[in-house]
Amino acid sequence: MEIKYIKCPKCGVTLQVKNSKNEDIKTIKCPSCQSTLKVIFRRNPNGNPNESLSDGSETRYGAATSQVSSFYLTTDGRRYALPPGYNTVGRRASDSTAKIMIDTDDRTMSRSHAVINITRLSSGSYKAVIMNAKNKNNTYVNGVLLEGDDAIILSDGDEIVMGRTTLKVKTI
Numbered sequence: 001m002e003i004k005y006i007k008c009p010k011c012g013v014t015l016q017v018k019n020s021k022n023e024d025i026k027t028i029k030c031p032s033c034q035s036t037l038k039v040i041f042r043r044n045p046n047g048n049p050n051e052s053l054s055d056g057s058e059t060r061y062g063a064a065t066s067q068v069s070s071f072y073l074t075t076d077g078r079r080y081a082l083p084p085g086y087n088t089v090g091r092r093a094s095d096s097t098a099k100i101m102i103d104t105d106d107r108t109m110s111r112s113h114a115v116i117n118i119t120r121l122s123s124g125s126y127k128a129v130i131m132n133a134k135n136k137n138n139t140y141v142n143g144v145l146l147e148g149d150d151a152i153i154l155s156d157g158d159e160i161v162m163g164r165t166t167l168k169v170k171t172i
Contacts, residue, residue, distance in 0.1 A: 002041055009117070009129040009151040010035045025144050038152055040142050068171045071118055071128045071154070075167045078103060084118045084126065088133055089162070108163030110135035114146070116154070128154040128169065137163050 002019040011033040019026055019041050026039045071082040073089070080089075080100050090098030096111035112133045120126055130141060131151045139146040140161040146152065154160075156171040 006153055038144055038150055068125045070172045072170050073167045074170055082116055082118050087116045088112050089114050104165050106163045106165045108137050109165045110137045113162045114139045130154055
């Protein structure tokens with residue numbers, strides 16, 4: 001049985017999530033604020049949570065964040081820094097209001113597609129939480145559709161698909 005500790009992005013309560021059924025994604029309700037949260041348990045092809053994935057990245061269990069000092073997104077060889085605070089991510093356009101504008105011709109990526117909130121924890125490390133920016137185009141995190149008021153904690157190596165544009169989350 002796998003256990004992951006996460007903080008509810010809405011109320012800040014720390015939750016212990018048990019994955020006794022070996023699910024890749026578990027949907028839970030925060031007992032404090034009643035928010036619906038999706039917890040992603042990434043597995044490698046062999047199913048052993050203590051091994052590295054075949055692409056060389058490590059699976060992450062336990063605390064939702066480790067000693068992360070900064071987050072950034074990568075796509076097509078470009079790197080986009082995510083500073084602390086709310087970062088609206090969207091397609092670069094002259095009328096875009098996004099703080100992080102992605103250079104792409106993908107018209108299925110909205111000009112304000114998603115919001116990634118970077119917050120500093122009491123430990124000094126940072127966490128990143130992605131939410132919808134209330135647009136009409138879909139956002140996926142590791143293949144999971146981000147719906148309505150969903151908020152998903154991001155980890156190094158997570159894959160975000162906005163429209164048809166794929167972004168990777170990287171940490172330092």
